[in-house]
Structure formats: structure tokens, C-alpha cells
Amino acid sequence: MKLYAAVLFTLAFLLGSAIAQDVTEIISRDLYETMLKHRNRFYSYDAFVAAARSFDGFGTTGDLITRKRELAAFFGQTSHETTGGWDNAPDGRYAWGYYFIEEQDNPPAYCDPGWPCASGKKYYGRGPIQLSHNYNYKQAGDNGAIRRDLINNPELVATDATISFKTAIWFWMTPQGNKPSSHNVILGRWTPSAADRAAGRVPGYGAITNIINGGIACGRGPHPSSGDRIGFYKRYCDLLGINYGGNLNCRDQKPF
CATH class of the missing domain: 1.10.530.10 (Lysozyme)
Structure with missing residues (x-):
């Protein structure tokens, strides 16, 4: 007992x-x-x-x-x-x-050389941390907690709330x-x-x-x-x- x-x-x-x-x-x-x-x-x-x-x-x-x-x-x-x-x-x-949710005032594409960009896509600030630049979208999407193609689908950071928060926490932790x-x-x-x-x-x-x-x-x-x-x-x-x-x-x- x-x-x-x-x-x-x-x-x-x-x-x-x-x-x-x-x-x-x-x-x-x-x-x-x-x-x-x-x-x-x-x-x-x-x-x-x-x-x-x-x-x-x-x-x-x-x-x-x-x-x-x-x-x-x-x-x-x-x-x-x-x-x-x-x-x-x-x-x-x-x-x-x-x-x-998104960066205001007609932001630029933030497509930096040396990292991939998709045709017609922009990598301006989105989500809680206002994730911006293609290199951040690429690295965030490759993270094991996210695993989404954010280069071809950057809008996910502004349309999927969980992914949006995940990109902010990824940036915070990395x-x-x-x-x-x-x-x-x-x-x-x-x-x-x-x-x-x-x-x-x-x-x-x-x-x-x-x-x-x-x-x-x-x-x-x-x-x-x-x-x-x-x-x-x-x-x-x-x-x-x-x-x-x-x-x-x-x-x-x-x-x-």
C-alpha cells in the first residue's frame, strides 16, 4: 500500500x-x-x-x-x-x-541575392515578428517545427496563424x-x-x-x-x- x-x-x-x-x-x-x-x-x-x-x-x-x-x-x-x-x-x-498582420505602406520584395526567390512573390514583414527577407523565409520554413515551403508560399505567414506564430518563435529561439x-x-x-x-x-x-x-x-x-x-x-x-x-x-x- x-x-x-x-x-x-x-x-x-x-x-x-x-x-x-x-x-x-x-x-x-x-x-x-x-x-x-x-x-x-x-x-x-x-x-x-x-x-x-x-x-x-x-x-x-x-x-x-x-x-x-x-x-x-x-x-x-x-x-x-x-x-x-x-x-x-x-x-x-x-x-x-x-x-x-502584414507590413504596411507598399513594402519592397526583400529578395536578397544568394537566396532563392519565387517569381511574383514578396518577402516583406508578416506575422508577430514581421518576418522579412527571403533568407529568413527560407530558414524558417526549413525549421523542423515548421517544415513548409515559405519561399513559394510566403503568404502562409499571414494566413495560417500557427505558422505565423511559429516563424516569430523560430526567430526568437535562433x-x-x-x-x-x-x-x-x-x-x-x-x-x-x-x-x-x-x-x-x-x-x-x-x-x-x-x-x-x-x-x-x-x-x-x-x-x-x-x-x-x-x-x-x-x-x-x-x-x-x-x-x-x-x-x-x-x-x-x-x-x-
């Missing part, structure tokens, strides 16, 4: 641990609606959860505060990329993340060229090189802004793009009940 009880206790503990490692334990459906009050309905909660579960470690690594901080950072950055907010907007500027992954930065797993430190690049949320769009947002003093990303991040940290951490800005960082 004692052995049976011990087995039941162990199973319950393991089950509880598994549940605690799921993003739904941190971001419930109701919280998702609160975070993204004015989102485009394309960005469904179920699509986010399905995509998140496709990437080991996303939002499930570390202690509870670390996991919350990663999700706050992810939504902070992607909300800026898709924002429809403005000064004096209902519920505030930072309640308008995930408003746009080192980009000479840049660390956003995932490793927010988890504190990135150790800047001497060159990084000389360029002012230090661990923190600001380094993630540098990874995603440093050429525009970083190294220029106070910048609206960087400030907007921080505003979203702080709102989500507040909703999740965690502090912001340090080094939020990249204004003194040279781009990677």
Missing part, C-alpha cells in the same frame, strides 16, 4: 511539473485577451499555444520569474512590430499590439548571424565578447531590440522604436507581476 501511494505521489508530482512548464500556466486565455485588447483576431490564443509548444524551452526554461520575463519580452518586441497604437489611444498605446538568440539573452545565457562590451552591448532587454532591429533603434540616443518596445514590455511585466530587470534600452549600443 505504501509503495502504491508513493507511485501515485511521484506521478502527481511529475504531472504537476509538466503542467507548470507549459506556457498556458503563465499566459491564460483571459490574460492573453487582456494583454492584446485590440489585436487582430487572426492572432488566436490557440495558435500561440500550439506554436509555443512546438519549440522546446520557449517560455518553459528556468524558474517562474524567468519564464514570465521571457514571455513578457517576446510579446513586448512582437507587439511593437505589429502595433496599431498611438498617443491617447483607447486603453493606451500599449494595448494595441498584434493589430497588423541565433541570427553574429547575434545571439533573443531566447538566450533573456535567460541570461549570453556572455558578451570583448567587442560586444566595447560596443556597449550588454545583457538585457535592450540587447534583444538590438538583435531584432538594431540598425534603426540602437546607438542613436533615445529613439521612438526602442521606447515603444520598452513600453510594451513594461506593461506585460506589470500584468505578470515581475520587475523589469536592467539594461532595457539600446540607445548607447552600437548595432550588431
Whole structure:
């Protein structure tokens, strides 16, 4: 009888641990609606959860505060990329993340040499991270969690919500060229090189802004793009009940 009880206790503990490692334990459906009050309905909660579960470690690594901080950072950055907010907007500027699905204002094709492009297709920003450039579409589509031909079908990022979220999480989890992954930065797993430190690049949320769009947002003093990303991040940290951490800005960082 004692052995049976011990087995039941162990199973319950393991089950509880598994549940605690799921993003739904941190971001419930109701919280998702609160975070993204004015989102485009394309960005469904179920699509986010399905995509998140496709990437080991996303939002499930570390202690509870670390996991919350990663999700706050992810939504902070992607909300800026898709924002429809403005000064004096209902519920505030930072309640308008995930408003746009595609890049606005007649974007270019973003067909870079050295990588394939399909005739008549454009590789402008789509989805939560606003995935752009043919090389990103190619690498994202080849990822094991996605496995779709995004070179010939880039529009899938704007028509299939789960694929759309997956491309954003792929970008988040994957080192980009000479840049660390956003995932490793927010988890504190990135150790800047001497060159990084000389360029002012230090661990923190600001380094993630540098990874995603440093050429525009970083190294220029106070910048609206960087400030907007921080505003979203702080709102989500507040909703999740965690502090912001340090080094939020990249204004003194040279781009990677």
C-alpha cells in the first residue's frame, strides 16, 4: 500500500511539473485577451499555444520569474512590430499590439541575392515578428517545427496563424548571424565578447531590440522604436507581476 501511494505521489508530482512548464500556466486565455485588447483576431490564443509548444524551452526554461520575463519580452518586441497604437489611444498605446498582420505602406520584395526567390512573390514583414527577407523565409520554413515551403508560399505567414506564430518563435529561439538568440539573452545565457562590451552591448532587454532591429533603434540616443518596445514590455511585466530587470534600452549600443 505504501509503495502504491508513493507511485501515485511521484506521478502527481511529475504531472504537476509538466503542467507548470507549459506556457498556458503563465499566459491564460483571459490574460492573453487582456494583454492584446485590440489585436487582430487572426492572432488566436490557440495558435500561440500550439506554436509555443512546438519549440522546446520557449517560455518553459528556468524558474517562474524567468519564464514570465521571457514571455513578457517576446510579446513586448512582437507587439511593437505589429502595433496599431498611438498617443491617447483607447486603453493606451500599449494595448494595441498584434493589430497588423502584414507590413504596411507598399513594402519592397526583400529578395536578397544568394537566396532563392519565387517569381511574383514578396518577402516583406508578416506575422508577430514581421518576418522579412527571403533568407529568413527560407530558414524558417526549413525549421523542423515548421517544415513548409515559405519561399513559394510566403503568404502562409499571414494566413495560417500557427505558422505565423511559429516563424516569430523560430526567430526568437535562433541565433541570427553574429547575434545571439533573443531566447538566450533573456535567460541570461549570453556572455558578451570583448567587442560586444566595447560596443556597449550588454545583457538585457535592450540587447534583444538590438538583435531584432538594431540598425534603426540602437546607438542613436533615445529613439521612438526602442521606447515603444520598452513600453510594451513594461506593461506585460506589470500584468505578470515581475520587475523589469536592467539594461532595457539600446540607445548607447552600437548595432550588431
